[in-house]
Amino acid sequence: MTDPSIHTIYTGRSTNWPLIWLSTALVLPLLVMAKGSDGSWTSVDIVVPFAVIVSAMLVNVATASSVRSTAGANGVTVHFGVFGWPRFRYPISRIQHAEAIEIPSSRWACGIYWSPRRGLMLTLRTGPALRLSLITGRKVTISTPHPDAAVNALDTARRGTHRPNGQT
Amino acid sequence: MLWTIDHAAAAPLREQIANCVRRAIAHRELGAGDHLPPAAELAESLSVDRNTVLAAYRQLRDNGVLEFRRGRGVRVARTTPPQPAVVKAAAKLIDVGRDHGLNRDDLIQLIQELT
Numbered sequence: 001m002t003d004p005s006i007h008t009i010y011t012g013r014s015t016n017w018p019l020i021w022l023s024t025a026l027v028l029p030l031l032v033m034a035k036g037s038d039g040s041w042t043s044v045d046i047v048v049p050f051a052v053i054v055s056a057m058l059v060n061v062a063t064a065s066s067v068r069s070t071a072g073a074n075g076v077t078v079h080f081g082v083f084g085w086p087r088f089r090y091p092i093s094r095i096q097h098a099e100a101i102e103i104p105s106s107r108w109a110c111g112i113y114w115s116p117r118r119g120l121m122l123t124l125r126t127g128p129a130l131r132l133s134l135i136t137g138r139k140v141t142i143s144t145p146h147p148d149a150a151v152n153a154l155d156t157a158r159r160g161t162h163r164p165n166g167q168t
Numbered sequence: 169m170l171w172t173i174d175h176a177a178a179a180p181l182r183e184q185i186a187n188c189v190r191r192a193i194a195h196r197e198l199g200a201g202d203h204l205p206p207a208a209e210l211a212e213s214l215s216v217d218r219n220t221v222l223a224a225y226r227q228l229r230d231n232g233v234l235e236f237r238r239g240r241g242v243r244v245a246r247t248t249p250p251q252p253a254v255v256k257a258a259a260k261l262i263d264v265g266r267d268h269g270l271n272r273d274d275l276i277q278l279i280q281e282l283t
Contacts, residue, residue, distance in 0.1 A: 003174070003176070005174055005175040005176035005177075006172060006173070006174045006175075006176075007171075007172070007173050007174075007175065007213075008170060008171070008172045009170070009210075009213045009214060010169070010170050010171075011169060011171065011205045011210065012169070013202070013203050013205075066203075068203075068205060068209070070210075070213050072214075073213075073215075074212070077209070084206070084209075146169070146197070149169070149170050
């Protein structure tokens with residue numbers, strides 16, 4: 001039994017630098033192509049699709065460029081992107097097992113998706129990741145730089161007697 | 169990085185949070201330019217007030233450890249100054265080394281052998 005006054009949490013952040021660089025590299029030629037045949041930048045035919053594409057890229061970079069994860073007595077919280085959205089929350093009472101895994105570079109692991117075999121993937125890259133097995137049988141995999149430390153924080157929280165945020 | 173704070177300890181929570189960051193930098197869990205979690209999220213996870221986390225971040229910023237940039241969050245400073253206590257101890261080591269006839273290279277070799 002650990003001291004209830006001691007709180008141990010893990011925080012980690014993974015950034016998908018290839019996505020950021022690729023998005024930036026794709027926007028530059030679009031800027032050039034957006035120029036109308038008459039040399040104008042203000043033609044409606046050009047501006048509207050251009051604005052849609054750039055907006056889509058900005059949303060992509062803002063939401064899928066990085067993932068922040070927190071593990072501790074409150075369970076695991078995952079925030080995506082610049083604005084912390086989308087957000088996923090797994091209370092510790094719903095987590096049956098947590099383990100550190102390594103996603104091989106041969107696998108696709110970019111973005112938020114679900115597969116019947118691997119469950120929900122909240123991964124931005126291959127490499128170290130935290131895999132949660134929920135009491136419902138579902139699996140969740142999260143990209144994080146030090147998954148071993150996250151597992152330790154969850155184990156410490158499980159052994160502790162304190163309840164987060166005033167829960168009883 | 170791991171954050172461990174003791175709500176029952178005599179040391180202020182602000183100091184404990186700041187020490188977590190310093191320790192992570194010393195152990196290379198955090199590097200120059202790395203983001204720290206937003207104060208609200210960290211405060212919720214550690215069951216402390218948001219202002220306590222902000223006070224710790226401000227203290228580290230004032231010491232040159234962190235940088236605040238509008239819209240870009242809190243990051244580890246590009247050049248993190250060594251802690252005053254470490255600088256003092258290193259200065260003392262240099263003085264003792266000179267008294268015993270050790271030069272700069274000898275001291276560096278000694279530290280490399282010990283670490």
